[in-house]
Amino acid sequence: MTVPALAITGLRVGIRSDEGMARILDHIAFSIAPGCILGVVGESGCGKSTLIRTILGILPPAAEIVAGSILFEGEDLRAFSEAELNRAVRGSRIGFVPQDPYLALNPLFTIGAQLLEVMRWHAPGERRSHSTRLVELLRRVQLPDPEAALARYPHQFSGGQRQRLLIAAALACSPRLVIADEPTTALDVTTQQQILRLLRELVDELGIAMLFVTHDLGVVAELCDEVSVIYAGQTVESGPTAAMLDRPLHPYTRALLACHPDRSEGFTGIPGAVPSPLRAPPGCRFAPRCAGARPACTGRSPAPQWPEPGRSVDCILYEAKAAA
Amino acid sequence: MTPILEVQDLSVSLGGRRRWLGRSIPPVQAVRGVSLAVAPGEVLGIVGESGCGKTTLGRTILGLQRESGGEILLDGKRVSGLAPQAARRVRNSIHYVHQDAGAALDPWWSIGRTLEEALAIQGIGDRPARVAEVLAAVGLDAGAARRYPHELSGGQLRRVALARILALRPRVVILDEPTSGLDMSVQAMVLTLLRDLRVRYGLTYLFISHDLSVVRRFCDRVAIMYLGRVVELAPTAEVFAAPRHPYTRSLLEAAPRLTGRRAAEAAPLAGEPPSAARLPPGCAFAPRCARSSAACRAEDPALALRDGAEVACHHPLERAMA
Numbered sequence: 286m287t288v289p290a291l292a293i294t295g296l297r298v299g300i301r302s303d304e305g306m307a308r309i310l311d312h313i314a315f316s317i318a319p320g321c322i323l324g325v326v327g328e329s330g331c332g333k334s335t336l337i338r339t340i341l342g343i344l345p346p347a348a349e350i351v352a353g354s355i356l357f358e359g360e361d362l363r364a365f366s367e368a369e370l371n372r373a374v375r376g377s378r379i380g381f382v383p384q385d386p387y388l389a390l391n392p393l394f395t396i397g398a399q400l401l402e403v404m405r406w407h408a409p410g411e412r413r414s415h416s417t418r419l420v421e422l423l424r425r426v427q428l429p430d431p432e433a434a435l436a437r438y439p440h441q442f443s444g445g446q447r448q449r450l451l452i453a454a455a456l457a458c459s460p461r462l463v464i465a466d467e468p469t470t471a472l473d474v475t476t477q478q479q480i481l482r483l484l485r486e487l488v489d490e491l492g493i494a495m496l497f498v499t500h501d502l503g504v505v506a507e508l509c510d511e512v513s514v515i516y517a518g519q520t521v522e523s524g525p526t527a528a529m530l531d532r533p534l535h536p537y538t539r540a541l542l543a544c545h546p547d548r549s550e551g552f553t554g555i556p557g558a559v560p561s562p563l564r565a566p567p568g569c570r571f572a573p574r575c576a577g578a579r580p581a582c583t584g585r586s587p588a589p590q591w592p593e594p595g596r597s598v599d600c601i602l603y604e605a606k607a608a609a
Numbered sequence: 610m611t612p613i614l615e616v617q618d619l620s621v622s623l624g625g626r627r628r629w630l631g632r633s634i635p636p637v638q639a640v641r642g643v644s645l646a647v648a649p650g651e652v653l654g655i656v657g658e659s660g661c662g663k664t665t666l667g668r669t670i671l672g673l674q675r676e677s678g679g680e681i682l683l684d685g686k687r688v689s690g691l692a693p694q695a696a697r698r699v700r701n702s703i704h705y706v707h708q709d710a711g712a713a714l715d716p717w718w719s720i721g722r723t724l725e726e727a728l729a730i731q732g733i734g735d736r737p738a739r740v741a742e743v744l745a746a747v748g749l750d751a752g753a754a755r756r757y758p759h760e761l762s763g764g765q766l767r768r769v770a771l772a773r774i775l776a777l778r779p780r781v782v783i784l785d786e787p788t789s790g791l792d793m794s795v796q797a798m799v800l801t802l803l804r805d806l807r808v809r810y811g812l813t814y815l816f817i818s819h820d821l822s823v824v825r826r827f828c829d830r831v832a833i834m835y836l837g838r839v840v841e842l843a844p845t846a847e848v849f850a851a852p853r854h855p856y857t858r859s860l861l862e863a864a865p866r867l868t869g870r871r872a873a874e875a876a877p878l879a880g881e882p883p884s885a886a887r888l889p890p891g892c893a894f895a896p897r898c899a900r901s902s903a904a905c906r907a908e909d910p911a912l913a914l915r916d917g918a919e920v921a922c923h924h925p926l927e928r929a930m931a
Contacts, residue, residue, distance in 0.1 A: 328792035329763075443881050473658035474819065478863035478877040500792065503822065503865030530867060544797040546822040547867040554798035558762065 288359045290462045290494030291340070292316035296353030298332075298339050298518075300562075307562040309335045309348070311570065312586065312599075313520050315513040317494040319461070322485070324509030324526065325498045328541075330559050332518040333498045337466055340496075341379065342370045358461060377407040380455030382465040386447035386472075390439040397435030400454050407458045422453045426483060445476035449483070456487065463488075464496045469504065481508050502545055506530055514538050517559050517570040519586075524596030534598040537571045569601065577602060611685045612646035613813050614670070614703070614781050619643045619679035621662070621669050637885045639665040641837040642679070644912065647781070652807070652814040654828030654845065656821065656860075660885060662837040663817045664708075667783045670815070671705045672696030683781075701731070704779035708786040710766040714758040720744075720769050721754030728776055743772040746809070748802060764795035768802065775810060783815045788823055800827060821864040825849050833857045836885055836893040838909075843918035851928050853920040856894045892923070900924040 296313040317323040355362040383389040423431035426449040469477040513523040522535040533539045557574040572582035590603040625636025640662045668674040681689040707713035747768040788796045833841040841854040852858040859878040895901040912921040
């Protein structure tokens with residue numbers, strides 16, 4: 286069996302605040318195989334951004350990893366020092382595509398200066414080969430006129446083109462894993478379709494793994510091989526995308542899919558609100574909003590169950606089924 | 610039935626400067642010859658990508674932006690050709706809900722004070738009762754009047770934005786991206802509320818959106834815009850089942866759907882829309898269109914009725930093959 290590009294188990298992250306410890310991430314678990322796109326789906330405040338920051342080791346000072354492991358190609362990222370992460374992981378073996386292509390580029394420097402700096406940092410010397418490689422990359426991400434692009438400034442590119450530039454930047458140092466944080470939310474649908482198509486091609490061609498964070502189930506359905514659903518800092522369900530869309534296991538996944546305009550006739554929504562991580566209920570955090578909740582749900586956290594091969598669900602209802 | 614709102618050949622140009630020395634900047638044609646009519650109680654969706662002029666169209670109908678040509682009729686009476694202040698007076702049955710509900714509220718003012726301000730401007734008495742009524746109508750409790758915008762969630766802010774205009778008893782409501790930035794579960798509840806309010810207050814909606822999944826479920830008819838023009842206008846079911854304009858078809862195919870990757874994958878639309886400041890002659894979509902011909906590049910097609918749908922295209926898709 287191949288080593289997963291990224292494997293996270295039992296991850297728990299807390300942030301100290303005036304009102305005590307907030308458990309932003311409670312238990313997160315998933316893994317991504319090389320050549321595979323995993324979609325991490327959740328609503329705002331579910332901990333998607335904290336998860337990315339935890340993997341990249343850029344949590345704010347008040348936050349800390351309380352428990353769990355993050356294995357990147359079999360190595361524990363938590364054991365890496367800041368300097369090692371800077372030199373050999375962030376921007377090189379792990380690439381990052383940010384959400385907003387308008388904010389991620391410095392308006393005062395040319396594209397060439399910004400992108401070549403990344404490459405120089407990770408592989409000093411050979412200036413000429415860097416720019417040749419960069420032009421090749423820009424051509425690969427289908428940027429028009431790649432040679433001239435190096436001398437141009439960010440404002441001279443459209444949103445879609447800037448996202449292509451940032452994808453090229455993420456790929457510049459031949460990463461094994463690319464983390465994409467809602468890379469298409471700022472784009473129009475026709476541009477989004479082009480970018481999703483490009484990401485799929487690049488993953489298939491280069492055999493890299495991709496962690497695609499999004500709130501858009503439609504994008505997950507189009508792009509991702511596997512999906513992991515997060516609710517209030519807890520992984521509730523993971524597995525192949527088609528199976529999740531076809532037969533969602535967790536009550537939250539079911540409720541979320543029922544909200545999607547493609548599925549519902551009337552608009553139902555999910556009553557209640559996501560709990561604050563400071564006052565999260567014990568046990569399953571979805572229990573207060575769950576139609577099928579039982580007294581046991583709020584007593585303890587559910588143990589992950591595998592009701593079907595390759596699919597996991599964290600819900601007490603499935604424990605009973607497994608026991609029966 | 611007379612349409613409650615009618616727009617005839619409306620054009621809006623934005624910006625543009627003539628300098629004494631140096632290069633003058635020509636204005637951008639944000640809306641170019643748009644005609645549409647909205648029946649009372651109808652929900653008309655206005656769909657297009659950024660820069661297509663959908664927000665400018667909404668602002669012009671409201672009266673914030675002055676039209677450079679064409680007519681706007683409210684209940685069959687002409688209300689165009691006026692300066693912004695006068696335009697707002699005659700169009701005070703039209704109201705607008707901003708895209709970013711949080712940014713549209715004053716952070717230093719309580720919700721109650723914000724809601725009363727609108728009533729005071731319109732000279733309406735018995736304000737506390739009216740405020741309590743509209744807060745209840747949008748599903749907020751009366752205590753919300755004492756709270757401040759930062760204390761409310763995104764979904765609650767949308768409700769406040771709706772309460773604010775309901776207090777003024779609108780007849781036509783322009784909703785600018787009413788669901789953008791909302792989570793799926795909240796979005797569903799906002800849409801339910803909009804649907805209830807429409808029946809309860811007898812409202813007519815202009816629903817500006819880029820989210821095709823929502824438009825498909827919510828709107829009676831849809832106008833598809835591309836670079837300032839309406840390229841297709843038809844009942845929602847018709848547009849989604851059988852798009853006639855090549856741009857509409859590309860747009861529908863690009864929208865992510867829960868059904869996942871399509872079996873016969875159509876190639877994504879190549880390139881990007883040209884800048885509105887440098888429009889190509891003829892049909893603005895021609896440079897990206899697979900069906901374009903010399904006629905498309907020479908003459909901009911007008912919106913014309915073809916078996917049940919209005920389309921602006923020299924080579925529309927046939928109903929059967931679409």
